[in-house]
Amino acid sequence: MAGPSGKKEKVDKAGPSGGGKKKKDVKKETGLGLSVKKDENFGEWYSEVCKHEMIEYYDISGCYILRPWSMAIWEIMQTFFDAEIKKMKVKNCYFPLFVSPGVLEKEKDHIEGFAPEVAWVTKSGKSDLEVPIAIRPTSETVMYPYYSKWIRGHRDLPLKLNQWCNVVRWEFSNPTPFIRSREFLWQEGHTAFATKEEADEEVLQILELYRRIYEEYLAVPVVKGMKSENEKFAGGLYTTSVEAFIPNTGRGVQGATSHCLGQNFAKMFEIRYEDEEGKREMVWQNSWAYSTRTLGVMIMTHGDDKGLILPPKVASVQVVVIPVPYKDANTQGIFDACTATVSALSEAGIRAEEDLRDNYSPGWKYSNWEMKGVPLRIEIGPRDLENDQVRTVRRDNGVKEDIPRGSLVEHVKELLEKIQQNMYEVARQKREACVQEIRTWDEFISALNQKKLILAPWCDEEEVERDVKARTKGETGAAKTLCSPFEQPELPEGTLCFASGKPAKKWTYWGRSY
């Protein structure tokens, strides 16, 4: 990987620095480092962090280039998820990018949800197309006419397909890398079952995989729950989701969704099967997706004023090994020790790289790899060589440790696991500190202003959610439901809805959201 773009040349021109310079000087010299702090200007901080080197901004607004540093993380999640769904007998396929208008508009609620964001192709070369063609915002209407063709008898069920693809939603609200982009990558699973029970079961199996992606891979704590009627998937029966929370902005973020579509699309697209008695029945359907948004949530959750912090499980480079030569030291010996260290780690399946560039000081390299979020740094200098040890420096908490080279691999493995766990734990604690249980409207408004993740007793009425939205509308967006967590705290009889004063039916998370 190249260094932060545009900044390297300055060092080149200043001439190779032999090492030993203080980090502060190097920063000054190279312009390395972020220009804003996470707590001071979160939006600008996020944008800067993404540029090292997850994203490159593109000349079309709302479109971003995923650089290898982020793509590698996406691929690691993909490998995990793809293997898991294959165990569930889901098969991959690929449906076209284009949808004809008649099909797109077949399910009324669904198209109402997506119509304003649909991009239309109207020309090829210099000719107008006879009929404008839509680019998929999601593939329900692309796929289901064929489900209707493929599903005839009960033996054709369940039908479980998935595709990895790009989709386009030409949104006009503030574009944000990963979180809200006009084109994004995702997987979309589309399944059909004979019974609602099977569909219900799969919705939760998939949701659990999404939880694992966030919690086990990205070290981001999420809440599993049910979306409200207002917030469910357009045209579906119910939507479950994993919801994350960004303490700095006090916003919830929908992490991934697993929808039961019920029989609504089946009705519109006539997806019927003959059961064992020869009766024609409608199928029950699910669809579920997670996208490159996951990467944005990870960056927002873990990054600090030094840059990215990548969880070891998804980092394409888990360990970076940096030589720290001094003038009168055995430089070649140090370099050799670095190479040997990388070899030993690589052989043990740890993703390790050395940074032997001679035109940067160790201090510059430290900052550079910290910026890029590599979970563990190993430094090898003359004293380490003498003592047959290496120095490890954790990215998550800065803790330094000297470890004997004899037990290098075990130590590093253990450290990477500790980092992964600690990152999750820290993030969980930060989120927990933001959760506020409220009972009344005043408490609600006060908690909202304090950027809390609000847990409130709610009557579960659509009209009331709309009303809350209307009453909290402002520059920073209206508050809405995030989800009703499956793990419900006790709801004592007589508890009233914070907003309507009617009897509360459930605890629900509320807040502003991405």
Next chain:
Amino acid sequence: MAGPSGKKEKVDKAGPSGGGKKKKDVKKETGLGLSVKKDENFGEWYSEVCKHEMIEYYDISGCYILRPWSMAIWEIMQTFFDAEIKKMKVKNCYFPLFVSPGVLEKEKDHIEGFAPEVAWVTKSGKSDLEVPIAIRPTSETVMYPYYSKWIRGHRDLPLKLNQWCNVVRWEFSNPTPFIRSREFLWQEGHTAFATKEEADEEVLQILELYRRIYEEYLAVPVVKGMKSENEKFAGGLYTTSVEAFIPNTGRGVQGATSHCLGQNFAKMFEIRYEDEEGKREMVWQNSWAYSTRTLGVMIMTHGDDKGLILPPKVASVQVVVIPVPYKDANTQGIFDACTATVSALSEAGIRAEEDLRDNYSPGWKYSNWEMKGVPLRIEIGPRDLENDQVRTVRRDNGVKEDIPRGSLVEHVKELLEKIQQNMYEVARQKREACVQEIRTWDEFISALNQKKLILAPWCDEEEVERDVKARTKGETGAAKTLCSPFEQPELPEGTLCFASGKPAKKWTYWGRSY
């Protein structure tokens, strides 16, 4: 996998057939089987074969649905190729689907080649976009403005990126599944080097990987060679390709291309680096791609009048195990033996499936799996059970063999390898039989009419190729150069060009092509 769509119900209605029915009857009953022969109506044959179950035709012309049966093959090739390029230190990334017109049109020759096929987005929702936006037909112009930004010094080179994505070329010539479709999947590699030597070397490394995909995975023989000036990539310096040949239609098919772009794009997009002496130099670039077209070439090459024939290395099901129960036989014992066989094969890493459906006769199942091209069938009937053996039936040549269950795994492994080799060998011989060396225009026309793969001495002049195209223009398309093979036969001094009569410079393959 479901049976051939729409045909299964007929069997369902006829009631489960207990087995033992003659294949001919079953075919009649179910409509199973192709309605045309490969030799009689190749186009119709290809379309029918693709529908079992590689492709589903889509309601937008030139777009196709890749069903799991073809997607699994694509994924196997992808796994191979992706690992190989990662060894070469190529990194994956993802650039946007959309290109702004200014950037698209920057390289004049390049855009001339693609402009007529570019699809344009002009609307989102009900609003017109301020500027129409193009959908990538390929990503040179999408990527290179950023190469210019990322590449500063010699240490930033080589830059080696690849992406797996969809591209759109709104062609108006006859759409053909896999071979010519308006949207297709591919990988596109884009690399930049300090020297032409490095670029030249990589062009051939990649071409060798493409040869391996065709020959080792798809069992399709290809010729490596150089494209003519007329046929090279628009805007590039030179194009190498692997070329396949379809004997039935006498057409060549460009299998995959590896281009050296020279410094042409570097000039247009100002991709320069500072060398070790501080001098500003232009980079040398390559781009290379293979697409889902590979699948079409495989189907055309191997399929027969019974349907697809899949090479074992890429088949998602390499072995199908079918019980052949008889009325008074130990049906459960047979079923158990099938399951045990699949387990044993799966454990050995062989992709095996059993077909225990009770509503189809064994004969119907044989035809069905033959249609889908599974390389090896294992039948287990009462006699096999008695003799502790299984019967194997090869899809490529129909050869049957009884093999003891004790040596099942070794036997099957060996058979799959033999099938893979035999498929390649048969295809190679068929192609060789079509190669015709010619010297004169009359021989050329005669060979062309006989659907030969023509090897001709050529003066290598653009004007002459254009002239040959003009003179052979007809309903079935003009003849053109396919490639000049790297392995050149001897060219005796004084040999003249078949078309111009000028001194010949090289042997070149000519023919009609897809």
